Amino acid sequence: xxxxxxxxxxxxxxxxxxxxxxxxxxxxxxxxxxxxxxxxxxxxxxxxxxxxxxxxxxxxxxxxxxxxxxxxxxxxxxxxxxxxxxxxxxxxxxxxxxxxxxxxxxxxxxxxxxxxxxxxxxxxxxxxxxxxxxxxxxxxxxxxxxxxxxxxxxxxxxxxxxxxxxxxxxxxxxxxxxxxxxxxxxxxxxxxxxxxxxxxxxxxxxxxxxxxxxxxxxxxxxxxxxxxxxxxxxxxxxxxxxxxxxxxxxxxxxxxxxxxxxxxxxxxxxxxxxxxxxxxxxxxxxxxxxxxxxxxxxxxxxxx
Amino acid sequence: xxxxxxxxxxxxxxxxxxxxxxxxxxxxxxxxxxxxxxxxxxxxxxxxxxxxxxxxxxxxxxxxxxxxxxxxxxxxxxxxxxxxxxxxxxxxxxxxxxxxxxxxxxxxxxxxxxxxxxxxxxxxxxxxxxxxxxxxxxxxxxxxxxxxxxxxxxxxxxxxxxxxxxxxxxxxxxxxxxxxxxxxxxxxxxxxxxxxxxxxxxxxxxxxxxxxxxxxxxxxxxxxxxxxxxxxxxxxxxxxxxxxxxxxxxxxxxxxxxxxxxxxxxxxxxxxxxxxxxxxxxxxxxxxxxxxxxxxxxxxxxxxxxxxxxxxxxxxxxxxxxxxxxxxxxxxxxxxxxxxxxxxxxxxxxxxxxxxxxxxxxxxx
Numbered sequence: 001x002x003x004x005x006x007x008x009x010x011x012x013x014x015x016x017x018x019x020x021x022x023x024x025x026x027x028x029x030x031x032x033x034x035x036x037x038x039x040x041x042x043x044x045x046x047x048x049x050x051x052x053x054x055x056x057x058x059x060x061x062x063x064x065x066x067x068x069x070x071x072x073x074x075x076x077x078x079x080x081x082x083x084x085x086x087x088x089x090x091x092x093x094x095x096x097x098x099x100x101x102x103x104x105x106x107x108x109x110x111x112x113x114x115x116x117x118x119x120x121x122x123x124x125x126x127x128x129x130x131x132x133x134x135x136x137x138x139x140x141x142x143x144x145x146x147x148x149x150x151x152x153x154x155x156x157x158x159x160x161x162x163x164x165x166x167x168x169x170x171x172x173x174x175x176x177x178x179x180x181x182x183x184x185x186x187x188x189x190x191x192x193x194x195x196x197x198x199x200x201x202x203x204x205x206x207x208x209x210x211x212x213x214x215x216x217x218x219x220x221x222x223x224x225x226x227x228x229x230x231x232x233x234x235x236x237x238x239x240x241x242x243x244x245x246x247x248x249x250x251x252x253x254x255x256x257x258x259x260x261x262x263x264x265x266x267x268x269x270x271x272x273x274x275x276x277x278x279x280x281x282x283x284x285x286x287x288x289x290x291x292x293x294x295x296x297x298x299x300x301x302x303x304x
Numbered sequence: 305x306x307x308x309x310x311x312x313x314x315x316x317x318x319x320x321x322x323x324x325x326x327x328x329x330x331x332x333x334x335x336x337x338x339x340x341x342x343x344x345x346x347x348x349x350x351x352x353x354x355x356x357x358x359x360x361x362x363x364x365x366x367x368x369x370x371x372x373x374x375x376x377x378x379x380x381x382x383x384x385x386x387x388x389x390x391x392x393x394x395x396x397x398x399x400x401x402x403x404x405x406x407x408x409x410x411x412x413x414x415x416x417x418x419x420x421x422x423x424x425x426x427x428x429x430x431x432x433x434x435x436x437x438x439x440x441x442x443x444x445x446x447x448x449x450x451x452x453x454x455x456x457x458x459x460x461x462x463x464x465x466x467x468x469x470x471x472x473x474x475x476x477x478x479x480x481x482x483x484x485x486x487x488x489x490x491x492x493x494x495x496x497x498x499x500x501x502x503x504x505x506x507x508x509x510x511x512x513x514x515x516x517x518x519x520x521x522x523x524x525x526x527x528x529x530x531x532x533x534x535x536x537x538x539x540x541x542x543x544x545x546x547x548x549x550x551x552x553x554x555x556x557x558x559x560x561x562x563x564x565x566x567x568x569x570x571x572x573x574x575x576x577x578x579x580x581x582x583x584x585x586x587x588x589x590x591x592x593x594x595x596x597x598x599x600x601x602x603x604x605x606x607x608x609x610x611x612x613x614x615x616x617x618x619x620x621x622x623x624x625x626x627x628x629x630x631x632x633x634x635x636x637x638x639x640x641x642x643x644x645x646x647x648x649x650x651x652x653x654x655x656x657x658x659x660x661x662x663x664x665x666x667x668x669x
Contacts, residue, residue, distance in 0.1 A: 194389035197356050201460075202403035202450070203377040212402075216393040 047276070054078070054273040061268050077273040087274060089248055090255030094234060094278070097168050097251055101233035102226055104169060105176040109225065112177075113184030114210050118196060128185060135178035142174065143242045150243075165249045171239045176229040183228070187221030188214060223289055234282055252278045306367045306457035306490050307332050308353060314361035315348050315514075322348045324514040325362065335484055335491045339501035340511035340537070347462055349511070350494045354460050355379050366457060382451035383460040386467060388443040390435040390450075397431040400449045414453075421452040424486060425479075441472045448480070452487060459484075461493040465500065477503055498538050502526070510534045527657070532586065532666045535659055541591050541623065543659075544633045548587035550580050550660065559587055559660070562629040567606040570655050577660060580669055588659035588668075591623065594635035596643075597650040604655045610635070615643045624649070 053061060055073045065071060081087045115121075116128045150161040161167045191214060199209045215222060240254045250258065256274040260267045308330040315323040323345040330336045338346040351357040353364060355376035363370050371379055382403070390399050397418055404414045422428045425445045435443055444464060451459055464480070465473045481504055484491055495501055501508045502522040510517040510525065510533070518530040529535035535543050550569075551558045557569040557577055569577055597607045610626040610633075617623075622639045625632055626649075635651055637643055660669045 192387065192389065194385040194387055195391065197354075197376075198383065198385060198389035198391075198450075199402075200356065200376045201354060201381065201383040202454070203406045204402075205377060208406060213391055217391070219393075 047279070050272040050276050053268055054276055056269055058267065058269055077269040078277075081270055081273050081277065086247055086255065086259055090250050090252045090259075091278075093165050093250060093255075094252040095281075097165060097172070098230055098233040100169050101172040101176060102229045105173050105180050105229040106222070106226060108173065108177050109180035109184055109229075110215065110222065111210065112181045113188055114206075114214060116181070117185045117188040118214075119206065131178050131181050131185075135175075135182060139175060139236075139238050143238055146171065146174075147242060162243055163245050163249055165244060165251070167243055168233075168236075168240060168251065171243065172233045172236055175236070176232045179232075180225040180229055183225050184218070184221060187218040191217055227285060227289060230285060231282055234278075308458060308490065308492070309365045309368075310349070310353070310362065311365070312362040313349070313352060313359060313364060315345070315352060315357065316360045321514055323352070326511075326514075326516050328509060328516065328519070330490060330492060332490055333488045335493065335504060335506045336509060337493045337495060337501040337505035337507075338509045338511055339495055339498055340517075342496055343513075344511040345514040346494045346496075346509075346511045350460055350462055350492055353458070353492060354381055354383055379458075380454075380456050381458040381460055382454045382456040383462065384444075384447045384451055384464045386463040388435070388440075388447045388467075390443055390446055392435055394434075395431065396427065396433055396435070396438070396446050396449075399435065399446055400431075400453050403450065403454045417453040417455070418449075421449040424452065424483060425449050440468050441476060444468065444476055445479070448483065452483065455487075455489075457490065459489050459491040459493075461491065461495075463495055464493075465495070465497075473500075480504060499540065502538065508538075510537060512537075529659065529668055531668060532588070532661045535588050535661070535668060539590055541634050543588045543590050544594070544631075545661070546587045546589075546628055546631050546633065548585055548660075550577060550583055550585055552581050557581060559585075559658070561587060565608045565628060567653060567655055567658075570604040577669060580660070580662070584663060585669070586661040586663055588661055589653060590657060591634040591636045593654040593657040594633065595652055595654070596637045596641040597652040605652045606655055607650055607652045609648050610651045612643055612645055612647055612649050615645055626651075 049068075052068060052070055054077050055070045055075070057072065057074055057076060060070075060072055112131070116124055116131070147162075150167070154160055154162070161170075195213060195217070196209050199213050204212065235253065236251075237253045240251045244250055244254065247255075247259070252274070256271060256278065260271045260274060308328075310326055310328040312325045312327060313323060314321070314325050326345075326349065328336075328349075338349060340346050348357060352359050355371070355374060359372050364372060366379065391402065394402065400418050400421060401414045404417065409417075418431070419428070422431060425448060427442065427445050427449060430438060430442060430446070435446065438446065444467075447464070461480070465476050468476060477500055480493075484504075493500075493504060502525075505522055507519060508522055508525050509519050512533050518525060518534045520528075525534060525538050529538065532545070536545065546561050549560045551560050551566070553568065555574075556571065557574050558566045559569060560566040597605075610624075610628075612624050612626050613632075614625040615622060616625075617639060619639070621636050622641070622643055624635045624637055624643045626635070627633065637651075641649075643649055661667065662669055
């Protein structure tokens, strides 16, 4: 009897330590929080600073007070910008250019990706790689030869391409089409081959397979690509800076710095306000399509 | 409803010959199963019939019309795939009606056909669901429904049951047979499972290395295989193959399996085998034709002593394993015959069902 009691009492001491899984998890979580908070602070500081500055008057900005605090908040910068016809022109130009660029990009990229991923033809693999390589060439290298090409084109035909906002509709797709084609190739490749074969057997032609099977099935990928194309064209700076100069031809990123920096006078309050307002559309779009975007990024990871 | 014929059909993938000059005639309303090990060219053959693969050489004709260059959408065939290949964004109803909608069938006709197919397959209550809400067996039914509503000339099945678990596979096999008996559409079915082939087919086409080994009704293939490959592929457990020598014995012939075991060839087969006398041949016999020696032994029974090494009771029968000249042999005996491991048992070979195979050609004599 006594031995039994002793044995029972000694059980907890000899039992292996359970719960190490949850301890591992706890530590992993701590480290995750640590780094995530660091990153969040690091990346959120500039926008917060922009917001604070946008609510100050020029006098307060240049005054030697705490830059992280607003003592006399004002919406003056916002009112001034939103009533300035120049700023609204930039905004309108940006919106028009972005909408068209997104449409053009998707109209080219989706059929291209479909052809490259599904219709095996001579040189399709080489072409797909070529598309990807195009994306790897940065626009800082491309804008000089493009400028030269436009000049030559002007000499030959007399058609002026420089300083026209619509020329951006030709320029931006050089960045967005290769990347969007590439990601769409990835999404289409994750669709099982049997699905198009089933559609073929059902009597569909390639156009119908693309429109009625591939696009609906790859919708998350399509939305991810759309968001990317929109972000590229909305935030593009170098091309509009190089190719457009007149006030009425400018898009938002270039318009803000050219009109609000006069000589060496930086109108910081309005610059920050303009940038903040300019960042709003992508933010809103992300917020609405975030679920799709994430679903798109992880599509094909598991078998449905 | 259609006949399909293949004439000297060849398929090369780059330099690899996948299918070499096969000839096959499939009659109207017939259920033909292409069976063989993986890589034997059966799926390639099916896909060439479907139009999903180009034909390197030869001719495929439907109802006498060569369809080599007809795209799959115009061949009026329906196919059921191994992984179902349902459109994930469509409901069951939309999946089944997709082909008809592409062909602009009137709405009420589509409705009628889908309802009819759903009734046959017992999936009426699933019509509003998406494929991801269905189990494997239900998805397979929908895939079949998609084929049935089209009312095509030919059904093509590409290993449709391979992704299902064993129990469901047996159930769906019966289902497929039942559906075929109802709709009587010419069917070509590909599988690597010889049981599926035997149970479903009007005629089985056994393929190996891009060639057709034999074509015939399931029972015919089972009892009269033309080659060693067919003899070994059809039937489970597989046929026993033993090295042997055909010896002259007076007017008759003896098959010698070992120093101690030699069987007299049944008299009605002596003439058939005589040209091969003196040769080394492979002796083939199915496990069920190696039984315990019974007292009421019929004609052409040869008894011999076997040292039992393994006993596997199956309930309705018992498998016994023993060796003849170092080759393992399987026999199927009565569970009450009293087989014991390491005991010698009197076994009987039913020589009416024996096969002799030429080693060089692999042909059954």
